[in-house]
Amino acid sequence: MPELPEVETTRRGLEPHALGRRIEALHVHDRRLRWPVAENLPRQVAGRRIEFLTRRAKYLLFELDSGDRLMLHLGMSGSVRVVTASTPRRLHDHVELHLESGRIIRFNDPRRFGSLHRLAADAAGHPLLDHLGPEPLSDAFTGEYLHGLARGRRGPAKAFLMDSRVVVGVGNIYANEALHRAGIHPGRAAGRISLARYRGLVEAVQAVLVAAIEAGGTTLRDFASTEGAPVYFRQRLDVYARGGLPCRRCGVPLRERRLGQRSTVYCLRCQR
DNA sequence: ATATGAGCCTGTATGC
């Protein structure tokens, strides 16, 4: 499932193929994504040039010379490949961005939890972006910030960390990893964690994300020649999907339970 | 206001 590192790696892989290119056409083969793709989208972006490719949370933003932005979310199972017209379409290739270079950016998404929107140049914002918290790798994401926001909250730390209004880009895998690294029990009330420990959590989140982005960067050299982005990076994970296996730090078997409808793995001894 | 649960989907793994 694409988390922030996968999205960022996708952005970097796409950038050399997209930047400065004109969009010849946008083909939508299946509109039924997380939200239906607007019917007039193709004609709104046809002929526009891609000036920048940026990222906000897990959204990829194609900034066009019209001032509009194309906003692509990979959802859970989405991935992108750069191909040419001779590459046959695969099952679940829902959207194609045909570039004047002859390259095609193909979006594949079996579960269709992804989405594609247009942000109009004159629009102030977008409902999906307006309430997002800070980027985890930005200066705004600090122990002080988390500690202050958590005041009085009784909900579990893990849910707090995964709340996109608190901080974006921390999905289930990296929430599990970061909490283990920071020694915080995922079920602990968010409001009952000290400032010092929140500082440690921020460091842990950043370390885990940076490591994953670097792993992605080495896995993936060129989108066109590697047939696109692998959805998963084979990064070493300490706790995720390791329930019952020994904790890498202390050796005690890791616990696994569901917390907030999500699989949660932690060490009873290292995480308090 | 915060907190919790449902639901969108389909590929994969498991159970009978």
Add this chain to the structure above:
DNA sequence: TGCATACAGGCTCATA
């Protein structure tokens, strides 16, 4: 072997 069922999860929405 086949079929049925459970599970995975990012995100928003509805409800407590």
